[in-house]
Amino acid sequence: MSRRPSTAEPASAPVITEEDLAALDTSEGGETLDRPEEIVNLVAEKAGAALAILTTAVIVVLVTVAVVLRYFFNSSLPVASEGPTYLFPWLIAGGAIVAQATRGHIAVDVLVGRLGGRAHDRAQIAIWAFSAMLLGYLTYLAVYLIPPMAAQSTPIMGWPQLGSFGAFILMVAVMTLQAAARTLHYLRHGAPEKNEAPDA
Template sequence: MAVSHDREHGVAGFPATLLQAADAAIFVAAAAVSILSLVVLFLSLGGEVVVRYLTTQGMGWPSEMPNLLFPWLVMGGVVVAAQKGAHISVTLLLDMLPRRASRALLLAMQLLVAATFFYLAYIGLAVIEITGSEVYPVTGVSARWAYLALIAGFVGVGLTAVTTFLRLLITEDPRSVRAHVSEEEL
């Protein structure tokens, strides 16, 4: 699964290649986390249904899997959407501005996004310390595992903002960076 950046005109050379590699790594990691979480959730809950049907008793541990894995599924999807430019946005002002002003606005937005999400990741470390004593009774897994998904997602969105910021500096048309193209979804 490669992230397509062909629509970003004017981006060439080693810095662009490095940015594309970084974006591809972020995208693949987030997609893999989401897919793996979904598969494990499906298999564990499906297995619980089959065992309950055959034996009238449950295994117990699959009931804790949504608490542990759903945050990873969601945050992986958030990062994938950020990589694809698929989050909802209002571009009226951006479309009305000349290219130079739109680049400045987009750069400022990426600085704000990066600062916000890296700060949220930092705050998430305190949350992990607080929740570290909570343990799921059947699996014995710490609640830290679920809260770690938030930190990983915040870092993923923050890194995406950094690579977007750098792309905005080297591209000819700033509106093309992370521009959502519905044809790519097919």
């Protein structure tokens, strides 16, 4: 017995729109704002960016020189061998300062992202005040470590390790000021809501 072909029209496949994808997005916060909210973070952003760019350029030059000497001349240059390692903490410090200035750091704010109005402001103020105190304590510990770090030197060039460790001291000190400035700014003007541009 032959089957009759079905006359029913095949069901059309559902179309997923941009709105559907946006509704599925459960990520909260962590977005990078275009500019810092106040002058302290604005200056820190520019200074951190300059530090990161300069350090990156010097590291690239030194690594290139080291590779060329090693593979083409079977030789080495001590400063090219040890310089990138010595300067790398300064690159990290510059990047961390820029990330904090623009709120581009990784944030897990599932709870805070769901708050609104005054509750959101209070949560942000509390978070940044705690961050300022924690970073201030890290700055104290870093300064406390200056004497033992000053007594150490690098194995190749004999440079003081304090020159490299100084990047950490600078980073936590500047980030302390950044967090404190943001706390005061939020106390005066309130914290920006998600996807809201900060007022300068």
